[in-house]
Amino acid sequence: MTATGSVVQGQESAFPKAEYDARVAKAREGLAQAGLDVMIVTGPENLFYLTGQQTPGYYTFQALVLPVEGDPVFVVRQLEYFNFVANTFITDAAIYQDTDDPVAFLVALIDAKGLKGRRVGIDKRGWFLPIATYEALQAALGTVHDAAGIVEKLRVVKSPLEIGKLERSAAYVDAGLKAGLAAVKVGNTENDIVAAMMGAAIAAGSEYMGMEPLVSSGPRSGVPHGTWKRRRLEAGDPAFLEMAASHDRYHAALMRSAWIGTPPAEALDMMKVCQEVLAAALDAIRPGVACEVPHLAGQKIIDAAGYTDNFRKRLGYSVGISFAPDWGEGGILSLNAGVKTPLAPGMTFHLPPALRIYGRFTVGVSETIVVTDTGCRVLGTLDRALVQVAA
Numbered sequence: 001m002t003a004t005g006s007v008v009q010g011q012e013s014a015f016p017k018a019e020y021d022a023r024v025a026k027a028r029e030g031l032a033q034a035g036l037d038v039m040i041v042t043g044p045e046n047l048f049y050l051t052g053q054q055t056p057g058y059y060t061f062q063a064l065v066l067p068v069e070g071d072p073v074f075v076v077r078q079l080e081y082f083n084f085v086a087n088t089f090i091t092d093a094a095i096y097q098d099t100d101d102p103v104a105f106l107v108a109l110i111d112a113k114g115l116k117g118r119r120v121g122i123d124k125r126g127w128f129l130p131i132a133t134y135e136a137l138q139a140a141l142g143t144v145h146d147a148a149g150i151v152e153k154l155r156v157v158k159s160p161l162e163i164g165k166l167e168r169s170a171a172y173v174d175a176g177l178k179a180g181l182a183a184v185k186v187g188n189t190e191n192d193i194v195a196a197m198m199g200a201a202i203a204a205g206s207e208y209m210g211m212e213p214l215v216s217s218g219p220r221s222g223v224p225h226g227t228w229k230r231r232r233l234e235a236g237d238p239a240f241l242e243m244a245a246s247h248d249r250y251h252a253a254l255m256r257s258a259w260i261g262t263p264p265a266e267a268l269d270m271m272k273v274c275q276e277v278l279a280a281a282l283d284a285i286r287p288g289v290a291c292e293v294p295h296l297a298g299q300k301i302i303d304a305a306g307y308t309d310n311f312r313k314r315l316g317y318s319v320g321i322s323f324a325p326d327w328g329e330g331g332i333l334s335l336n337a338g339v340k341t342p343l344a345p346g347m348t349f350h351l352p353p354a355l356r357i358y359g360r361f362t363v364g365v366s367e368t369i370v371v372t373d374t375g376c377r378v379l380g381t382l383d384r385a386l387v388q389v390a391a
Contacts, residue, residue: 004085012086013052014248015161020089023050023154024072030150031068037118038067039147040106040137043126044323046151048249051088055080056208058128058323061102067115075106103133107140121147125331152332155320157346162320163370165250166348168205170368170379172245173254176201180215181387184239184258190215190228197243206245210322213243222360235391236261238361242352244319244327251319251327253350254380255366261391270355271363271386273305277353278365278384281315281335285349285369285376291339298353299337307355316351319368347371 010017027050031039041047041064048054051064051074063075073092076084081095096105110116120141123129125148138144158166179200183193194215216226217233221240233239242255257271277298284294295315302311314337317330328350333341335349347370354364365384369376 004082007082007085009085009091010052010087010089013088014048014054014165015052017089019159019161020050020052024066026154027066027151028068030154031066031121031147034121034145034147034150035119036068036121036145036147038065038110038115038120039150040065040120040122041151042129043123044128045155045249045321045329046123048321048323049151049155051090053084053087054249054323055083055087057083061096061106061133063106065106065109065113065115067113070113073109073113075102075109077102103136107137110141116141119145121145121150123148123151155329156318156333157344158320158348158370159346162250163346163348165247166252166319166368166370167379168247169245169250169252170254172201172204172206172247173243173252173368174381175204176206176213176243176245177241177254177256177382180213180241180243181256181258184233184241184260184387184389186233186235186260186391189230189232190217191230193217193239193241194228197241201243201245204245205247207247207249209244209246210251210324210327211244214240215242216240216362219359219361221362222356222358224356224362233260238263238267238363240354240362240364242364242366244322246322246327249321249323251322252368252379253319253327253352253366254368254382255352255354255364256382256384256387257363257365258387258389260389263386263388266357267361267363268386269305270307270310271365273301273307274353274355274363274365275384277301277315278351278367281351281353282367282369282376282378285343285371287342287344287371287373289343291333291335291341291343292337294351295335295337295339302353302355310355310357311353315353316349319348319350343371345371345373
């Protein structure tokens with residue numbers, strides 16, 4: 001047992017204890033249905049969902065040992081212990097030192113809890129589960145079963161409290177994009193635009209984001225996922241802006257486009273198609289409809305306009321809890337061809353249709369939405385038009 005000093009248990013928790021208790025109960029139901037006795041949770045998003053633990057120090061080992069019966073135990077680095085106390089309501093922490101082997105420490109804990117030899121599961125698809133860690137667990141415990149999806153499927157539909165977090169994030173990202181678009185002018189650099197975006201979003205309330213803003217200008221904007229690189233804007237330049245903001249790790253995202261001077265006819269036509277795609281996709285979203293339907297509605301418009309080769313991606317992806325390197329939950333659920341999962345009230349998505357002529361320019365527009373009982377609700381407030389700036 002470690003003294004907590006003046007740090008109060010759960011003082012910085014994102015949610016009340018009852019919210020986590022309900023999530024853990026559902027996760028245990030999923031474990032029992034999968035025939036597992038205990039799950040080792042290592043992904044920062046799933047750890048946050050189940051416990052409230054959040055730290056930028058997730059590059060070091062942390063894990064929740066969650067048995068179907070009995071109290072959960074959180075394996076945590078000493079440096080992160082007080083962070084853990086402040087963010088969670090879990091009272092049983094197993095603290096390792098920097099001189100310890102964290103995996104050996106975890107295995108010893110499992111043995112001490114009488115769980116060795118039981119059916120142990122772990123998320124084999126987790127980004128933060130190194131092969132060496134998995135192999136060490138397998139060598140010590142024997143068969144390690146796959147618990148992938150047990151927690152993730154609980155995260156797909158957001159509770160009212162979670163949606164409230166996303167609404168706050170959407171307000172932050174609105175402030176960021178508004179400031180960024182105002183900074184699109186001759187003589188400013190891409191860095192000036194990003195500084196305006198980040199400054200405004202953070203001033204509005206945003207915490208650190210799961211991924212950096214995507215801002216590029218001129219011919220650079222024609223390369224997908226381009227980030228700022230000090231380029232100075234000139235007359236005739238396009239500018240592409242996309243960012244997310246975060247409230248208690250819940251992320252909303254937004255994409256807008258601008259042009260200094262008069263855009264070429266093809267850019268205006270492509271932007272018009274993006275607007276139509278977004279509108280059609282939003283109209284297609286309603287409970288019971290398969291996730292692929294909004295994507296297919298948008299793809300049909302893109303194909304008819306002759307821009308198939310300019311759009312080679314999914315139309316949207318789930319958003320919610322995120323840590324770097326992503327601001328989305330696309331690994332859980334996407335709006336894409338072949339995804340038959342039915343939409344349900346409380347699901348939240350970012351829909352970013354963008355069209356590009358590679359190496360010349362990109363135009364696009366997006367919204368973050370929540371699925372409602374009858375359709376969907378857009379969380380942002382910014383106008384969707386291509387912003388035209390005087391040269």
